[in-house]
Amino acid sequence: MASRAATGATLPMLALEHVAELSSVAGEDRALLALRNQARELLTPLLLPDRARHLWRYTDPTRFLPDTDPTDLTPTDVGPTWRLEEPLSVAGLLAGGALRVVEMDAQARKAGVAVEDLHHAKAAEMLGQAVPPGHGFVEDINTAAWRGGVLVRVPAGVALEHPIRLRVVAGPLTLPRVLVVAGEGSSFEIIEGHVGGDRSVGKVLGVTEILVARDANVRYGLVQRWDPGIVGHLTARARVAAGARFHLSLASFGGSTFKADVGAYLAGEGAEVETAGVAMGGDQQHFDHHTEHIHEARKTSSNLDFKVALTHAARSTYTGMIRIARQAGGSEAYQENRNLLLSHDARAESIPELEILTDDVRCSHGATVAPIDPEQLFYLQSRGLANLQAMRVIVYGFLDQTLARLPQTTRERIEALVAARLHTE
Amino acid sequence: MSHSAKPVFSCTDVHVWIAEKEVVKGVDLAVSAGEIHAIMGPNGSGKSTLANALMGHPAYTLEGTVELSGEDVTSLSPDEKARRGMFLAFQYPVAVPGVTVASFLRAAVAAVRGTEVPVREFRKELLARMEDLEMDPAFAGRYLNDGFSGGEKKRLEILQLLMLKPRFALLDETDSGLDIDALKVVAEGINAAASQDVGMVLVTHYQRLLNYVRPHVVHVFMDGRIVRTGGPELALELEERGYDWLETPATAGGA
Numbered sequence: 001m002a003s004r005a006a007t008g009a010t011l012p013m014l015a016l017e018h019v020a021e022l023s024s025v026a027g028e029d030r031a032l033l034a035l036r037n038q039a040r041e042l043l044t045p046l047l048l049p050d051r052a053r054h055l056w057r058y059t060d061p062t063r064f065l066p067d068t069d070p071t072d073l074t075p076t077d078v079g080p081t082w083r084l085e086e087p088l089s090v091a092g093l094l095a096g097g098a099l100r101v102v103e104m105d106a107q108a109r110k111a112g113v114a115v116e117d118l119h120h121a122k123a124a125e126m127l128g129q130a131v132p133p134g135h136g137f138v139e140d141i142n143t144a145a146w147r148g149g150v151l152v153r154v155p156a157g158v159a160l161e162h163p164i165r166l167r168v169v170a171g172p173l174t175l176p177r178v179l180v181v182a183g184e185g186s187s188f189e190i191i192e193g194h195v196g197g198d199r200s201v202g203k204v205l206g207v208t209e210i211l212v213a214r215d216a217n218v219r220y221g222l223v224q225r226w227d228p229g230i231v232g233h234l235t236a237r238a239r240v241a242a243g244a245r246f247h248l249s250l251a252s253f254g255g256s257t258f259k260a261d262v263g264a265y266l267a268g269e270g271a272e273v274e275t276a277g278v279a280m281g282g283d284q285q286h287f288d289h290h291t292e293h294i295h296e297a298r299k300t301s302s303n304l305d306f307k308v309a310l311t312h313a314a315r316s317t318y319t320g321m322i323r324i325a326r327q328a329g330g331s332e333a334y335q336e337n338r339n340l341l342l343s344h345d346a347r348a349e350s351i352p353e354l355e356i357l358t359d360d361v362r363c364s365h366g367a368t369v370a371p372i373d374p375e376q377l378f379y380l381q382s383r384g385l386a387n388l389q390a391m392r393v394i395v396y397g398f399l400d401q402t403l404a405r406l407p408q409t410t411r412e413r414i415e416a417l418v419a420a421r422l423h424t425e
Numbered sequence: 426m427s428h429s430a431k432p433v434f435s436c437t438d439v440h441v442w443i444a445e446k447e448v449v450k451g452v453d454l455a456v457s458a459g460e461i462h463a464i465m466g467p468n469g470s471g472k473s474t475l476a477n478a479l480m481g482h483p484a485y486t487l488e489g490t491v492e493l494s495g496e497d498v499t500s501l502s503p504d505e506k507a508r509r510g511m512f513l514a515f516q517y518p519v520a521v522p523g524v525t526v527a528s529f530l531r532a533a534v535a536a537v538r539g540t541e542v543p544v545r546e547f548r549k550e551l552l553a554r555m556e557d558l559e560m561d562p563a564f565a566g567r568y569l570n571d572g573f574s575g576g577e578k579k580r581l582e583i584l585q586l587l588m589l590k591p592r593f594a595l596l597d598e599t600d601s602g603l604d605i606d607a608l609k610v611v612a613e614g615i616n617a618a619a620s621q622d623v624g625m626v627l628v629t630h631y632q633r634l635l636n637y638v639r640p641h642v643v644h645v646f647m648d649g650r651i652v653r654t655g656g657p658e659l660a661l662e663l664e665e666r667g668y669d670w671l672e673t674p675a676t677a678g679g680a
């Protein structure tokens with residue numbers, strides 16, 4: 001692939017000319033506009049991250065710069081139809097910069113679950129709590145210029161029987177914003193699925209924040225299955241209060257270049273976070289996943305299991321940060337990343353990053369990158385499985401223990417996508 | 426040695442190279458339906474290399490011809506051979522974590538029989554065969570060979586033999602590492618297969634197995650060759666005298 005990145009001679013350009021107009025046309029309050037302007041300030045002048053810094057060592061940041069001004073108002077596309085296949089509490093579609101609530105079941109309605117257009121949800125004070133201005137230049141572009149956003153709020157004490165599904169459809173330039181607010185003691189599963197691209201070229205810069213109040217139990221899934229043309233960056237951060245549990249499922253399949261930055265702040269005593277992820281890449285796909293489990297409070301625990309399987313000339317980089325603050329004694333954190341290479345040309349790297357500022361912790365991490373075992377292949381083939389089928393069985397096995405950690409609906413969804421992916425190879 | 430029937434398996438002038446090294450140096454074998462051959466020979470003489478190469482292990486280079494029921498299968502892949510009724514019980518079965526015994530066997534049975542067996546029927550058959558081998562049904566849900574003891578792995582190889590119902594089976598030291606009860610169970614499995622007209626080659630170090638499984642033919646394998654072929658009494662003689670007296674290939678005798 002020819003490099004189209006900006007050379008040293010030309011400075012990368014970023015136009016954000018119509019922030020105020022975008023905000024007023026969308027009917028936003030002044031607080032939201034102030035937040036946009038704060039992020040915009042941070043981008044003027046545009047200073048791209050140093051490529052020597054770990055987060056950007058593997059992916060050229062200029063790939064994520066919008067080619068046109070994202071605040072320039074373009075006519076809204078009509079979103080595609082969405083046929084729901086399983087019972088859901090809520091189904092929300094973000095397409096063409098607009099939110100459409102496709103479904104809200106009786107239980108969710110009675111319980112007071114809110115699904116609102118984030119532009120006029122009067123939620124500015126909650127926005128930026130998990131991904132504040134200054135988090136990174138991609139996130140700042142989103143904060144300054146996002147269009148098409150949703151606020152999902154589940155009141156305290158509500159346990160939803162069926163999952164919430166959000167579907168975000170990629171267009172030529174898409175900056176979606178999602179805010180999930182889980183009330184004290186609430187419990188629910190929410191899946192954010194990224195689709196689309198229509199085989200054409202497109203860019204997606206998405207940010208999701210999840211605020212998990214005391215004793216809540218949120219199972220969040222981020223499922224990316226873009227068409228091949230999409231270059232995208234998705235950031236998801238949860239802030240997890242005392243006694244709360246947050247489960248993050250990550251599944252990455254699509255796009256040509258995909259960078260993900262996901263994680264959680266374990267902000268209150270006893271918070272628990274578990275991340276389980278799978279990524280499957282092929283062709284010339286470039287994946288760059290970064291996770292962060294940030295322990296800020298005592299007796300918090302986190303666990304991460306991320307598996308990557310690659311074919312053809314796919315590339316994957318994983319950097320996994322565990323940070324345990326000085327005041328977070330009595331905590332534990334575990335991290336494991338395994339990469340399976342199914343072809344000679346596939347490459348994967350895995351870099352654990354630990355910042356542990358107290359001795360009173362239990363922490364371990366492990367990383368492997370390995371080609372498919374020829375002895376396993378021979379064994380399965382000697383039992384009648386053709387080469388491709390034997391590979392599929394090995395990949396299933398490789399992913400199985402991670403998939404087993406996922407909550408029910410997310411698991412079914414992701415397993416179906418894994419199967420579909422394996423059968424197109 | 427055998428009757429007039431066409432052998433289910435034969436190989437002619439088989440040589441096997443690992444990298445640049447010739448490990449198997451010209452082997453001929455012919456096994457008829459229901460016939461049991463034993464191959465005995467010292468460590469490192471090339472028995473497993475022969476077995477793996479016959480099954481089509483990609484790391485080995487094989488020269489010569491291999492036939493299944495008269496069909497030349499020399500250049501076929503391992504799965505194609507399996508689908509034509511060939512089976513290899515591994516000396517060291519590999520673990521495949523994440524893949525359960527039941528799901529793996531269901532896929533293998535479907536591949537070898539060329540048709541999907543309904544789940545219920547399959548489970549019934551699997552549990553019956555596991556009972557024959559005195560295996561705890563819980564093994565069906567465990568990951569393939571993952572954390573299995575040596576003896577459990579060998580039983581699982583025999584379970585696969587009984588489920589896949591090959592025409593010809595090569596068993597590479599399936600009796601090694603078994604306690605006496607397991608040995609009996611495994612021997613019964615082998616006899617059951619033989620009574621169903623499976624042709625078999627047992628690679629073994631021990632006369633012990635041959636107390637329960639009566640081979641029709643015994644071959645002595647040394648330094649990449651069959652140096653002597655005889656009846657069951659040859660195994661007893663080896664037990665008593667070791668291999669030293671057979672040292673030179675020139676003493677190789679036919680049947």
Ligand SMILES: Nc1ncnc2c1ncn2[C@@H]1O[C@H](COP(=O)(O)OP(=O)(O)OP(=O)(O)O)[C@@H](O)[C@H]1O
Pocket residue numbers: 443448466467468469470471472473474475484516
């Ligand atoms: N992959 C390999 N690479 C290098 N050498 C090998 C390989 N596999 C086998 N060999 C060598 O080939 C020779 C024959 O080995 P093989 O395993 O076939 O012996 P065997 O007769 O089965 O022995 P045993 O009775 O101990 O099982 C040995 O010297 C062994 O070290």
Ligand SMILES: [Mg+2]
Pocket residue numbers: 472473474516597598
């Ligand atoms: Mg051997």
